[in-house]
Structure formats: structure tokens, C-alpha cells
Amino acid sequence: MSEVAVGKPIPDFVAASTHGNISRETLLGRSTVMYFYPKDSTPGCTTQAQGFRDNHHEFTDASCQIVGVSRDSLKSHASFTEKQSLPFALIADPDENLCEMFKVMKLKNMYGKQVRGIERSTFLIDEQGVLIQEWRGLRVPGHVDEVLKAVREKA
Template sequence: MISEGDMAPDFTLPRDGGGTITLSELRPGKAVVYFYPKDDTPGCTKEAIGFTEHLDAFKAAGCDIIGISKDTAAKHDKFLAKHALGVILASDADDQVCEAYGVWKEKSMYGKTYMGIERSTFLIGGDGKVLNAWHKVRVPGHVEAVLEAAQSA
């Protein structure tokens, strides 16, 4: 599991709108990288809308925002359009980045266990180090907590 002070694993992933996004290319700016289970589900939608609503404040704090799930880039495009989202969405279809960040976990629902993404967020500094790490995220109030950390970093 990635913690504060660790170097953030670099990645290049397919992104919404075509093309790719590479974490290290965003330096020396900061980045918020958030992992979420699935496009267009209630919690994931609220989280993405929350980051979009605060996008100007994150930009003022020198932060790009990247959401990562296993959904395809084409599905991300539909999700972005449906909810007028302004964040970057990247596709980790083969779980490599989720594994590197330690967010690919065994989960359970209704008595069944399965592997899935544990909602997590990482604030990454311009030097590539993790400034803050939030695991097992609950959506209410989370975006505001990340923004506060980004503004004080």
C-alpha cells in the first residue's frame, strides 16, 4: 500500500477523449489521483461531480485531477458527457496501476467476496512523492478535505 512520503508509481494510461495520460509529465505540478470502483454509480458520480465543482480551486492550488477505474476510455467519455465532468478519467483495464497503488483489494457484498477497487485518493507533490493518502474513502466531505490538503501543500 502506498503511504505518505512514498514515491508515487508513475503510469501511462489510456484516457478519456483518446490519447494517454502520464503522471510524471504533469510535474512540477501537483496531482490528485483518485481511484474509484465504477463509472456512473451513485458514490462514484458524487465524487466525480465534487472534484469537478472544485476544479478551479484545485487548478489555483496547482493540481491536476485524475480519476482511475477499470472502465474503458469510451465508457469514461460517456460518463463525462452525461454529468458534464471536468476531471481527467483514465482506464486501468488490466489492474496494473491499481495493484501498484495497493487499491486492488478483496471486497465483500451481500456475503460474496470479489476483487475490486477500494476507493482511495493520493495527493502527489511536484517531486513525485505522495503528500497525502486517503484509503477506504467515504465520499461526503472527501473532496473538501483533499482540496484543503492541496491548498496547504
Template sequence: MPEISKPAPDFTLPSSDGSEVTLSALKGNPVVLFFYPRDNTPGCTKESIGFSEHRDAFVAADAMVFGISKDSLSSHEKFIAKHDLTVPLLSDEHGSVCEDYGVWKEKNMYGKKFLGIERTTVLIAADGTIAQIWPKVKVPGHVDAVLEAVRAL
């Protein structure tokens, strides 16, 4: 898991908008990465819609917002179309970025253990260092808390 005030692990991932996103190329602006388990699941849908609804406020604060999961670009495109999402979604199909950010964890559901993404948001300051980490995110009120933290940078 990255640490506050330390450099954020760099990556390049394909984006749902057809581009590739390289974190180090975004220096100069705050970046919000919200890691989520799967497209089209209830919590992930609410979280993605929340970030999309507040996209203009993040842009006004000079921040870029990206969702990251292990879903394919094809899955992301369907998810975006179904829910009119406006934030780009990055595909980490191989899971290397999820591992670098410490969000690929053992989970337990109904007594069954499995590996999956722990819903986590990482705020990266304009200088490329980790400003704040929200592990085990609960969706209600989360987007507002992240926006407040971005504005406080």
C-alpha cells in the same frame, strides 16, 4: 500500497480527453489521483461530480486531478457526457496501476467476496512523492479535505 514520502509509482494511461497521461511528466505540479470502483454508480458519480465542481479551485492551487478506474475509455466518455464531468478520467483496463497503488483489493458485499477497487485518493507532491493517502474514502466532505491538503503543500 505506496508510502508517504516515497516516490509515486509511475504510469502511462489513456485519458478520456484523447491524450495519454504519464505521471512522471507531470512533476512540478501536485497531482490528485482518485481511484473509484465503476462509472455511473452512486458513490462514484457523487465523487466525480465533486471533483469536477471544484476543478477551478484545484487549478488555482496548480494541482491536476485525475479519476482512475478499470472502466474503458468508451464507458468514461459516456459517464462524462451524462454528468457533465470536467476532470479527465484515466482507463486502467488491465489493472496494473490499481495494483501498483494497492487499491485492487478483496471486497465483501452481502457475504459475497470479490476483487474490486477500494475507493482511495492519493495526493502526489510536485516532486513526485506521495504526500497523502485517503483509503476507504467516504464521499461526503472528501473533495474539500483533498483541496485543503493540496493548498497546504
């Protein structure tokens, strides 16, 4: 599977989500914010999802859809979506296909041990499927506002 690069179309993919299968093809026609996060129902990931949820109408007004991605199962995503009233799709990527394509898997320190996990990252894809901006290794506070600003500037 190919990797992504700013200024280039994202590679073809098909992935299961809480809103059915999502592919490069289904994303075309409007901008997409695709954000990768480590784990459902953890504090930082919940805060990030709530930020995208609370600003969802702002993104849709700018003709932009939001898609979250983690290695969690569809069952976990369904529970997280219900608990947090998330209006956007969450992709289950247990085989790390999308994670590898977007190069978000990193070694991280957790409680003094090295573990392999998702580096929190967000990608802005235009309506033709071209990656136009990326944020890697980001912090949650203020991030959704920064992404929304980029979406509005692009629109």
C-alpha cells in the same frame, strides 16, 4: 511494477485516459490528486466525481490537477465524462496496473458475496512526483473538501 509509498516518488507508468496518455512525466510540474473509484455511473462514484468537478476551479487555483482512475473502459469513461461534464481526465485501468501499483484492489462484500474490487482511495502527489498524502477506504461525503484543504495547506 513498483508500489507507492508516502514520501517516495511514484513509479513510472503510462496509462490511457480520456485526455490522451498520462504518465508520471506528464504529471510533473504541479500537484496531482489521483483518485481511484470502483465504477463509472454508480451512485457513490458519480457523487464523488461531481464533487471534484464542482470544486475543479479551486484545485486549479491551487496549481493542482485531478485524475480519476477505475477499471472501466475508455468508452465508459467518455460517456461518464460527457454525462457529468467532467473537466479532468479519467484513466482506464482494465489490466489493474495502476490499481496494483497503488495497492487499491481489495476483497469486498457485495450482496453477501466476496468480490474483488477497487477500494475507494485518493492520493496527493506533489509537483516533483512524490506521494505526500493518501486516503484509503474513504467515504464520499466531505472527502473532496478534506482533499482540497490538504492541497491548499501544501501550496
